[in-house]
Amino acid sequence: MTAPLLEVEHLTMRFGGLTAVDDLSFVAHDRRITAIIGPNGAGKTTVFNCLTGFYRPTVGQLTFHGHHGPVLLERLDGYLIPRQGIARTFQNIRLFAQMSVLENLVVAQHNELMRASGYTVYGLLGLRRYREAEAEAVDRARHWLDRVGLLSRADWEAGNLPYGDQRRLEIARAMCTRPRLLCLDEPAAGLNPRETAELGELLLGIREQEKIGILLIEHDMSMVMGISDHVIVIDYGRKIADGPPAAVRNDPNVIKAYLGETEEEELPEEVKADLEARGEGGG
Amino acid sequence: MYYFLQQLINGLTLGAMYGLIAIGYSMVYGIIGMINFAHGEIYMIGAFISIISFLLLGVLGITWVPLALLLVLILAMIFTATYGWAVERLAYRPLRGSFRLAPLISAIGMSIFLQNYVQILQGANVKPLPPQVTGGYVLGTDGGFTVQISNIQIIIMLLTVVLMVIFSTIIAKTPLGRAQRACEQDLGMAALCGVNVDRTISLTFVMGAALAAVAGLMATLYYGVIDFFIGFLAGIKAFTAAVLGGIGSIPGAMLGGLLLGLVEAFWSGYFTTEYKDVAAFGILVIVLIFLPTGLLGKPEIEKV
CATH class of the missing domain: 3.40.50.300 (P-loop containing nucleotide triphosphate hydrolases)
Structure with missing residues (x-):
């Protein structure tokens, strides 16, 4: 138990x-x-x-x-x-339809990235500390895309995915929030x-x-x-x-x-x- | 030909200022779907803070123009951004989740309030600023007509380009920009990704106000006179620019601003100065009839 x-x-x-x-x-x-x-x-x-x-x-x-x-x-x-x-998905899918599949999963890691980017300053300057954190976020996103079988569609606009893929992407995004x-x-x-x-x-x-x-x-x-x-x-x-x-x-x-x-x-x-x-x- | 070139230069300068203000309208509309009618007043406050900063720096003895300009730019952006933040915090956030028109009415109220606030504090007189940046380059002469680009025009255009680069980087590459784009599409879902929605909206107002402050500084330097009422017309024109470019789209706002500036300059140059506002607002009417989503705007997709 x-x-x-x-x-x-x-x-x-x-x-x-x-x-x-x-x-x-x-x-x-x-x-x-x-x-x-x-x-x-x-x-x-x-x-x-x-x-x-x-x-x-x-x-x-x-x-x-x-x-x-x-x-x-x-x-x-x-x-x-x-x-x-706590992460959640919706009955009527709520993806960020105008973002790429990969970016949907990077947004889900907002907090870690926000901290790593020194609340935008480092991110704007493109410092290494932020670039590394971003690469890590992308790795995690790719890992989950692979798990749900969407790796080959990482650059698609999320709203253009077929219905079943959108459902799986929503689960992947939820998982990216750890x-x-x-x-x-x-x-x-x-x-x-x-x-x-x-x-x-x-x-x-x-x-x-x-x-x-x-x-x-x-x-x-x-x-x-x-x-x-x-x-x-x-x-x-x-x-x-x-x-x-x-x-x-x-x-x-x-x-x-x-x-x-x-x-x-x-x-x-x-x-x-x-x-x-x-x-x-x-x- | 030379006359055309001169109007082109003037139009681009004017357009850069409209564009910088228009971005504030467009971003706020994109993220919370309201027209911030007090945004023109924020630009006017930016102009006043610039003029006050110049005078203070003069008192402190900082008169070397490049340094003074840089300091004024920073001061104007910081203080105007604070106004932008406060307006959102006091007048719009308490009304979020209320009926759709409530923040709009509040915005109009805020606009009137800010106008009167500056009028009472600073007086209704026109405030002059002696030219800080003088000189320019003569590009050519043709039968007595001289084409020239003044230093201030160069500064305005360069500064606009630099700001646009910084701004696009923030929107495209940083977590803040990503959060803003996420909020634009779905506030609730953005919160579920851990995005602090209230703070993101505040920062959107702050960024819009900072850009409007730069436009205010530019107007102060370019025209040399300001008063408490300049925000009204500039605000409505910038709003027109935002609609022309496609409200909600940031490149659209800049493009709309430039086009509007060019139209005004050419209209004044080839027809008559008196009806330049009619030309500008005529465009608004035509765009709303034939191209309601603007040049770069996306058609609104109803959420199911």
Whole structure:
């Protein structure tokens, strides 16, 4: 059993009258892939947004055991969170589309470079100290491009890459920030089965070789069940199951959340009328 | 031909100044998507700080012109940059995340405030500065018309080139420039790469203000008179230049500035001086109608 890396306690996030995440507690560990699953709109991405400083939680404590000891994430400004060792990707890819593939990965090493460049002065003068740091950053970037199979496209503009490559580049960029916890928001969305399998291999490789924790939001159940060490299921912002994949798969609450109640829900009159008007084929 | 050459020299000098101011508009627009209408006032403050610095150096007995120029340049850049920083900190940052028009309205307010601030502190009179840099080179004479380039024009053009080189290096090669370009594309994602977004935005204002200060110094030396109202017209013209070049693009801002300067010079030279502003703003109208993204601007891609 490894020490906990991230402890989420009683996380609640409200937007006006809507409670997106409701009293959610869970733990993620080093060298483990922790999956968060749940139906659309269950609040999974909201959890990520709370972890990475995009939202301030309404209630709750997020303890992260980062590079410099334990910190409370909800008290940090957004840009300090990656410095503690959290990296993240997005469901809708957010690359720096107009920069080159390589430069995307160099930006991710901003802090080291900023320090090495003496906050721009040495970098402007082109001193050796900065040039060496930059070469090192480029080496690291190339290493990760190689890992995700994009080395030959290092000079492409990131926005011109095919979709699957963009997904992998986003993971490479996240890894270049030297995280201890990698948060992936639906990394397999839009990938074909072969690409999904390769992604699974990549994530297992990252877990083994980098010895970091991975927090994974994913809808592709074959991938979740195949690579996760631990699965957390949430529905309407609440945790409904928590355990190893095999146990979660057979949990009655989970089946109910995914397949719906056995009793059919009563539809409002206008929806019924609309469905009838469209004929049988209501998807 | 000689007449043309003379207008070309005048136009490039004027254009260099417009370009330096336009860069401030363009950078700020690129990074936070707002038009900093107080930027013209920052240029005016740069001119005032230059004139005050010259007088102070004169009192201290530093009258050797190259040294005095260098010191004034440094002082003007530092103090004007501080103004740029303070304007962002006080008037724009508290409104970030507010509705889109809020910082724009705040910018107009800041512009009026700065004008009045200088008017009250320095008085409404025109402030003269005796010529510091005199002389020049005669390039040719043709039937009584002499083409000449003055030393001050040479200094303006050289200084602009040097600043552009330094500036492009910062943007292209240093982590700060990389962070600025990252922020331009996605503020949230830049923060997730560890970029201190607030500081990067502050530094963008500081850099824009420093360049505007240089333009202010140039105007002080070139025209010899300044007043508290010069920022308005120069600001709007530089904004026109930024739009012409493609707002958000830094080479575009410089190019737009040079083109606008040339148009004004040729218009004054061949038609009439009275309508040169009409020509300049006529260009703004034409560009907005036929080329809304400007010469070097990229079409805005809606983020999904």
